[in-house]
Amino acid sequence: MILKIDRAARAIALFAALILLCSAAASAGPSSAAELKVPVEYYKLPNGLRVVLSPDHTSPTICVGVYYRIGFRIEPRDRTGFAHLFEHMMFQGSQNLAKMEFVKLVQQNGGILNGSTRFDFTNYFEVLPANKLETALWAEADRMGGLAVTEENLKNQQGVVGNEVKVNVLNRPYGGFPWLDMPQYANTNWFNAHNFYGDLKDIEAATLTDVQAFFKTYYAPNNAALAIVGDFDAAEAKKFVEKYFGPLKASELPAQPDLTEPRQEKEKRATKNDALAKRPAIALGYHMPERNTPEYYAMCLIDEMLIEGDDSLLHQELVQKRGITGNVQGGINLLGNPWDYKGPMLFITNMIHDPATSADTIVQAIDGAMEPLRTKPVEQKMLDRAVVKLRSDLYDTVGQFSGFGLVDLLASFALFDDNPGRVNTLVSEYQKVTPELVQKTAQEYLRPENRTVLLVQPQPQAPAAAPAAPAKNQ
Amino acid sequence: MIRTRTEKLLLVLGATALTAIPAWGQKQTPPAGGPPKAFTVPAHETYALANGMKVTLIPYGNIPKVTVNLALRAGGLNEPRELLGVANITGELLKEGTSSLSASALAEAAARMGSTLSVSAGADETALDVDVLSEYGPDAVKLLADVVQHPLLPEAELARLKSNQLRQIAVAKSQPGQMALARFRKLMYGDHPYGDVLPTEESIHKMSIEDAKKFYAANYGAGRAHLYVAGKFDVAGVKKAIEAGFSSWAKGSVAIENVPKPKTQRLLDVTDRPGAPQSTVYVGLPVASATSPDNVPLMVTNALLGGSFGSRITSNIREKLGCTYSPNSQISRRYHDAYWLEAADITTDCTGKSLGEIFGEIQRLQKEAPGAAELQGIQSYLSGVFVIQNSSRGALIGQLRYVDLQGLGEDYLKTYVQKVNAVTPADVQKMTTEYIKPEQMTIVVVGDKAKISEQLAPYATTGAANK
Numbered sequence: 001m002i003l004k005i006d007r008a009a010r011a012i013a014l015f016a017a018l019i020l021l022c023s024a025a026a027s028a029g030p031s032s033a034a035e036l037k038v039p040v041e042y043y044k045l046p047n048g049l050r051v052v053l054s055p056d057h058t059s060p061t062i063c064v065g066v067y068y069r070i071g072f073r074i075e076p077r078d079r080t081g082f083a084h085l086f087e088h089m090m091f092q093g094s095q096n097l098a099k100m101e102f103v104k105l106v107q108q109n110g111g112i113l114n115g116s117t118r119f120d121f122t123n124y125f126e127v128l129p130a131n132k133l134e135t136a137l138w139a140e141a142d143r144m145g146g147l148a149v150t151e152e153n154l155k156n157q158q159g160v161v162g163n164e165v166k167v168n169v170l171n172r173p174y175g176g177f178p179w180l181d182m183p184q185y186a187n188t189n190w191f192n193a194h195n196f197y198g199d200l201k202d203i204e205a206a207t208l209t210d211v212q213a214f215f216k217t218y219y220a221p222n223n224a225a226l227a228i229v230g231d232f233d234a235a236e237a238k239k240f241v242e243k244y245f246g247p248l249k250a251s252e253l254p255a256q257p258d259l260t261e262p263r264q265e266k267e268k269r270a271t272k273n274d275a276l277a278k279r280p281a282i283a284l285g286y287h288m289p290e291r292n293t294p295e296y297y298a299m300c301l302i303d304e305m306l307i308e309g310d311d312s313l314l315h316q317e318l319v320q321k322r323g324i325t326g327n328v329q330g331g332i333n334l335l336g337n338p339w340d341y342k343g344p345m346l347f348i349t350n351m352i353h354d355p356a357t358s359a360d361t362i363v364q365a366i367d368g369a370m371e372p373l374r375t376k377p378v379e380q381k382m383l384d385r386a387v388v389k390l391r392s393d394l395y396d397t398v399g400q401f402s403g404f405g406l407v408d409l410l411a412s413f414a415l416f417d418d419n420p421g422r423v424n425t426l427v428s429e430y431q432k433v434t435p436e437l438v439q440k441t442a443q444e445y446l447r448p449e450n451r452t453v454l455l456v457q458p459q460p461q462a463p464a465a466a467p468a469a470p471a472k473n474q
Numbered sequence: 475m476i477r478t479r480t481e482k483l484l485l486v487l488g489a490t491a492l493t494a495i496p497a498w499g500q501k502q503t504p505p506a507g508g509p510p511k512a513f514t515v516p517a518h519e520t521y522a523l524a525n526g527m528k529v530t531l532i533p534y535g536n537i538p539k540v541t542v543n544l545a546l547r548a549g550g551l552n553e554p555r556e557l558l559g560v561a562n563i564t565g566e567l568l569k570e571g572t573s574s575l576s577a578s579a580l581a582e583a584a585a586r587m588g589s590t591l592s593v594s595a596g597a598d599e600t601a602l603d604v605d606v607l608s609e610y611g612p613d614a615v616k617l618l619a620d621v622v623q624h625p626l627l628p629e630a631e632l633a634r635l636k637s638n639q640l641r642q643i644a645v646a647k648s649q650p651g652q653m654a655l656a657r658f659r660k661l662m663y664g665d666h667p668y669g670d671v672l673p674t675e676e677s678i679h680k681m682s683i684e685d686a687k688k689f690y691a692a693n694y695g696a697g698r699a700h701l702y703v704a705g706k707f708d709v710a711g712v713k714k715a716i717e718a719g720f721s722s723w724a725k726g727s728v729a730i731e732n733v734p735k736p737k738t739q740r741l742l743d744v745t746d747r748p749g750a751p752q753s754t755v756y757v758g759l760p761v762a763s764a765t766s767p768d769n770v771p772l773m774v775t776n777a778l779l780g781g782s783f784g785s786r787i788t789s790n791i792r793e794k795l796g797c798t799y800s801p802n803s804q805i806s807r808r809y810h811d812a813y814w815l816e817a818a819d820i821t822t823d824c825t826g827k828s829l830g831e832i833f834g835e836i837q838r839l840q841k842e843a844p845g846a847a848e849l850q851g852i853q854s855y856l857s858g859v860f861v862i863q864n865s866s867r868g869a870l871i872g873q874l875r876y877v878d879l880q881g882l883g884e885d886y887l888k889t890y891v892q893k894v895n896a897v898t899p900a901d902v903q904k905m906t907t908e909y910i911k912p913e914q915m916t917i918v919v920v921g922d923k924a925k926i927s928e929q930l931a932p933y934a935t936t937g938a939a940n941k
Contacts, residue, residue, distance in 0.1 A: 036538050058535050059865035060511035096501040100784070100793060105504055107784045108851035110858020129858050131508040138505050159796020159821075163752065167799050167819040171752045173648045231511065275749075278644040309590040310569065310581035320577060326638030352645060354637065385585050392539065392588025392607055399537035402862050 036395055038406065040421045041234060042414065047250045048222025051241055052410040052420045054229045056403070062230035063403030064136040065125035066144065067411035069225075070218035071118050072196040073343055074257055076210075081198010084117040085161050085206055086214050090124060091115070092153040094143035099153055105139055117196075118335050120342040121415060127402040130231040134240050137228075141244035144224065147215050154208055162204070165197050173276040177456055178283035178350045179334040185270045186285040186452035191259050192344055220251035225414040229403035259343040261287060268452040273459055281456035282362050283350035286445055288332060291342065292417070298433045298441035299347060300338045302373060303331055304386035307349050308393070311385065314349060317369040324362055325351035337397060339426070340412040347445070359455050373442040377435030387430050394427065513861050515887045516870060525725045526697035528878075529716055532704040532870050538608040539588075540705035540712075541867045543601060544618050545875050547729035548693035550597045550667045551809070557685055559673025561595040561693075563635055564686045568593050568602065570631045573624040577631070580621070587614055591621065597668055598809045598879060605868075611707035612715035619719030622699075627690060629683040639678050646672055650747065650754040650819070650920045657743055658756040658815070658918045666734040668808055695726015700878055704867035733810045736760040738914045742934045746923035752798075753825040753921030757832065758815035761909045764807050764880040768905060770893040772814075775905040776805050778852045779839060780816050786835045787816060795831065797824035809879060814910055822922055826929025833912040840907045843899035856894045 041053040075083040093099045106113045111128035124143075126136050169175035180197055187193035226245065228237055264287055289295035307314050307328050318324045330349035332338040353362060372378070397405040410420040444450070518532040549561050569591055571577040584591045587606035594601050602622060606614045646652040656671040663669030701720070703712055738759050762768040773781075780787035780803025791797050801818035820828045863869050864887070877886050917933055919926065 036536070056536070059861065060513050061861055061865060096504075100789065103783050104851065107782060107855045109507070110854045110861070112859065112862065113783075127862060129510060129861065131510050133507065134505045135507045138502075142502075156793060156796040160792055160799055163797065163819065163821055164799040166751045166821070171650060171750055171754075171819065173645065276648055278648045279641055309585050311578070311585035311590075316578060316581070320581075323634035323637060326635075326641060352641060354641060385582070388588045388607065389585055392605075395537050395539050395607075396605070399535065399539070399866060402865055 036398065037424050038398065040410065040424065042420050045221065045242070045246055047246070047248055048220075049241075049245050049248070050225040050414040050418075051238075051245075052225065052227040052414050053232075053234050053237055054227070054406060054410060055232055055234055056229060056406075057231045059402065060130040060231050061127055061402050062130050062133050062136070062228060062232050063125060063127045063401075063407050064133070064140060065123055065227045065229075065404065065407035065411050066140045067121045067123045067225045067227070067415055068219055069120065069223045069415050070122055070214075071120040073119055073191045073259060076214075077190065077194075078202065079198075079206060079210060080195050080202045081161070081165075082202070082206055082210065082214065083122060084197065085157065085203055086211060087115050087117045087122050087124075088157040088161055089147065089149055089154065089211050090143055092157060093148045093150070095146050095148060096142050097139065098148070102139060102143065105135065109135055111136075118341065119196075119333070119345075121340075121412070123408070123411070125404055125407060127404065133228070133232050133237060137237075137240045137244050140226070141248065144219060144221065144245070145248055147211070149208070149211060151208055154206070154211060158204055158206065161198075162200055165200065165203070169197060171276075173274060173278065174281060174352070174456060175274075175276070177272065177274075177281060178285065178330075178348055178454060181272060182283055182285040182346060182348055182452065182454055185268060185454055186264075186287070186346055187261055187344065189259060189261055189344075191257055192261060216251065217254060220253070221245060221248045222250040223253055225411040227407040227411040227414070227420070229406045229410070261344040263287075264450045264452075267448050269455070270452070271455045271457050274456045275459040277456055277458040279352050280355055280359075280458060281350060281352045282359055283330070283348055283454045284363070284366060285346040285348045285452045285454070286450050288345040288347050289441065289445055291345070294432070294437060295441045295445070297429045298437045299445060300332060301383065301386040301390065301430060301433055302438060302442060302446070303338070303347060304389045305373070305378070305382060306370065307331065308389055313369045313373075314366060318351065318362070318365055322365060324357050324365060325353045327351060336408075340408055342416040355458075359453070363453060367448070370442070370446050373438060374446055376439065378438050380435060383433070383435055383438065387427075387433075390430055391427055398423075513864075515864050515873075518870075518874065523696065523717070523721050525721060525723055527720055527723065528700040530700065530702050530874055530878075531709060531712065532702070532867070532874070533707065533709060534704055534867050534870060535706060537867075538706050539605060539867070540608050540611045540614065540703060540707040541603065541605045541871060542611070542614045542618055543603045543702045543704075543871050543875075544622060545700045545702065545879075546600045546602075546622075546694060547598065547698040547879075548600045548689075549595050550670065551732055552689070552693050552730065553667060555665070556677060557681060557689075558670050558677040559639060560677075560681060560685050560689045561600060562673070563632075563639060563678075563681060564627075564689045565593040565595040565600050566635045566638070567627045567631065567686055568621050568625050570628050570635075571626040572620045573626065574620065580617075583617055587617075589614070591617070599875075601875075608706045608708075611703065611705075612711045615701075615703070615712055615715040616719050618701075619715075619723075622694065623720075623723050625690070627683065627687055632681075632683050632686070636678050636681065639673065640675060643672050643675060643678070650750070650752075651817070653745055653747075654754045654756040654817070654918050654920045657745060657920070658758070658916060661741055661743060661916050661918065662736045662760065662813060663734050664737070666736075667732070668734055668736075668811065692727060696720065696723040697725040697727070698729050699723075700875070702871045702874060704871050736811070736813060737916070740913055740915060740917075740935065742917045742930060743919070744923055744926070744930065745918075745920040747920055748922055748924070750920070750922045751822055752819045753822055753919050753926055754817075754819050755825065755829065755921075756815060756817050756918040757829070757915050758813050759909075759911065759915045761805060761812050761814045763810045763812045764876075764882060765810060768909070770890070771897045771901045771905050772805060772909060774849075774852060774856060774894055774897045775839075775902045775910070776803055776814065777856055778844060778849065778902060779803060779835065779906070779910070780832075781805075782852070782855060784851070784855075786839070787832055790831050790835055791818065791820070791824075791828045795824065795828065797821050797828045807876075807880070822925050825919065825921065825926045826932070829917070829930070829933060836906060836910050836912050839903060840910075843903040846899060849897070849899050849902060853895050853897065857891045860891055860894075 072083040113126035413420040587610035803816040
């Protein structure tokens with residue numbers, strides 16, 4: 001599946017304690033500030049596999065995640081949707097586990113599992129009782145070692161994926177809006193701008209040869225990170241990792257293609273006709289600063305100030321004061337969180353509204369609410385509130401879903417930054433952000449010329465309404 | 475309908491799953507792992523204030539956050555027929571300020587603690603929730619106490635909230651899953667409040683601020699409230715804040731009992747959605763409620779039949795036929811009420827065939843008890859999932875709220891795993907035969923009528939399911 005995760009699922013990471021300094025003075029207020037630091041042990045096997053261990057004995061469970069650095073951005077040009085179809089194939093049979101047996105193995109040992117395809121990685125994970133760590137590592141290594149899939153399996157999963165696209169995109173109002181649509185309109189580089197879920201005809205055209213070639217190219221230990229979180233002993237885990245993943249061979253990886261997007265100099269507008277929608281909707285997408293730059297950290301806080309929570313500027317203006325919508329949505333990386341991607345990204349805000357309100361009215365209202373961020377340094381107390389909200393989201397991510405949230409951070413930081421320890425320093429990066437930096441970032445990245453405005457236009461109800469098509473230029 | 479930060483935390487496990495009994499032949503056998511580690515449900519403390527409000531404190535984990543959740547026995551069940559939606563509008567109004575805080579001041583106060591106030595009205599309960607950084611536990615309690623006892627319920631905001639509600643209704647009515655659920659519940663519950671998933675536009679239009687105030691006065695009170703605090707927090711400080719914040723809250727009226735008698739009937743109900751590439755199918759019937767001794771055996775049966783990735787129905791219509799992506803069966807519960815439901819979005823051409831396979835799998839389980847290994851696999855699965863369900867502050871509150879609403883008693887969580895593992899193959903067969911009867915199921919289909927009518931014709935009457 002392509003995991004679609006909303007805002008809070010994006011909060012991530014941990015951090016070291018910034019508030020230690022003021023705790024002595026804070027006698028009347030809260031006793032001491034929240035603080036979280038997770039253990040991080042990081043090393044690489046000779047075959048290049050990145051391994052991250054983070055024991056936590058709160059609950060007798062473990063979460064194992066394997067992240068491959070192949071997302072849907074860089075799938076083959078004539079095979080849109082292939083990275084995701086391939087993800088499904090990873091459950092269809094490996095050297096020692098036939099179709100259905102991987103899932104059975106996890107379930108029958110008391111666990112749950114899933115996989116997802118994102119911009120810059122494809123992940124596979126399972127949560128199991130703590131005593132089943134070796135079982136999980138054996139099974140993940142087995143499928144990293146080789147697939148044993150058949151034409152029949154492929155045909156079956158082409159049917160399943162076709163149904164996934166129908167249920168998530170084609171057969172529902174606002175299908176693909178804005179998470180699948182906006183990148184296609186806002187980006188110019190094919191790698192960032194194609195239909196990630198895939199055209200049905202491309203999905204149907206995939207062959208077993210494509211599957212094996214894709215596996216051979218990208219599914220190798222030197223293109224992957226393994227993260228283990230939960231109730232385990234690190235020394236024992238290392239032995240299992242060595243035993244099962246050690247023998248796997250590294251492969252020669254192709255060079256990463258150029259994923260860059262040019263600076264956008266002119267606002268773009270597009271309208272998507274949606275025969276199934278009953279109310280119009282609008283989304284604004286702004287190109288983000290490059291990940292891990294000072295402006296990027298400032299932009300994450302701008303996201304908190306603009307759209308996260310009922311105190312946010314857009315909620316106050318559009319929901320509370322003007323009643324334009326009931327819910328301002330959006331965020332950074334709608335398929336994950338602000339941390340688990342690598343390439344170019346969009347900051348998106350979107351909402352459903354009534355036909356009586358024009359798109360221009362909404363864009364003006366949004367501009368009005370954003371303007372103070374661009375014209376003057378933000379008040380320190382507002383910036384402080386944004387950092388608190390971000391920390392709160394971050395902790396939720398760390399605690400999310402029996403270790404999966406932490407696995408996601410550790411594996412992403414290992415794959416993209418070669419430094420999973422970033423989870424413990426992340427908050428300090430946000431604390432460096434000044435009101436002046438917020439203003440400078442807003443001036444460049446909240447420029448009207450840097451955005452794409454996408455409208456969903458409900459169609460007058462014809463008797464035989466066709467389902468909405470997902471891609472642009474329909 | 476109300477989205478909050480905390481709600482969004484749940485990573486929904488989609489569908490990437492399958493099933494089959496291991497048969498590894500020449501292949502390597504998976505390592506079995508070590509001896510299992512013990513698990514006990516985290517300890518918690520429950521007590522009542524003098525005014526009857528119950529309190530449960532659950533110190534848990536090392537994430538420096540604490541969730542404060544107030545569950546009130548006030549929901550759709552308490553709405554007058556002509557005022558459907560008033561529970562939700564009242565809940566929304568709670569966020570519009572208190573006698574001491576304006577709406578924006580309230581939003582800022584929650585944000586300074588790292589949270590947003592969420593209020594959600596369900597069928598049986600309205601829940602208020604804030605999820606804050608650990609050091610703000612007592613302040614979060616104080617905030618919730620203020621919101622629930624001293625709301626402004628301002629008339630000036632009502633028109634806006636009604637517009638939001640009308641917009642949500644319009645959107646929900648255009649979603650095939652919501653359309654199917656609404657039909658399914660209406661057919662099953664008729665005029666009982668559980669039969670109305672959505673308010674009517676008419677009831678929203680005519681709702682006045684007096685209606686909301688009346689609903690609040692009649693249904694909000696300490697005697698119907700249960701406060702849950704879970705996570706890492708200062709227990710003494712939170713207790714003190716609870717006493718200070720809630721002890722003067724009036725007891726209010728007692729919760730009403732209105733357990734429905736849902737219809738068990740074969741009925742085929744098709745809503746036309748011309749051009750739809752999939753049929754949204756909801757098929758099910760009433761089953762024993764949470765208080766029945768059959769509850770746990772039914773849960774095991776459901777997980778084996780359609781309620782897990784590896785279940786029989788999912789293996790069949792997804793992994794064999796490729797006709798659907800995320801089919802799922804569930805036991806859906808309200809207060810002392812439950813139904814079994816299989817829901818699936820199925821490729822239009824495949825609709826009749828898949829329905830036949832769903833019924834076929836049920837009948838197979840009625841005719842023949844599952845093998846011991848298959849059942850044991852499901853029992854291990856449920857035992858493992860139980861640990862996961864008790865391993866985060868949000869999940870713990872969810873579990874305890876379920877136990878408390880249904881009145882299952884402290885024992886339920888302590889004996890759950892034992893009960894799951896006591897279920898025999900014969901029990902599963904018996905549960906299927908006794909409760910999951912295709913010939914008595916309501917079948918709701920939202921899809922392209924012209925293309926599916928013929929496929930569905932055999933299921934219009936009770937006889938066909940048995941062919």
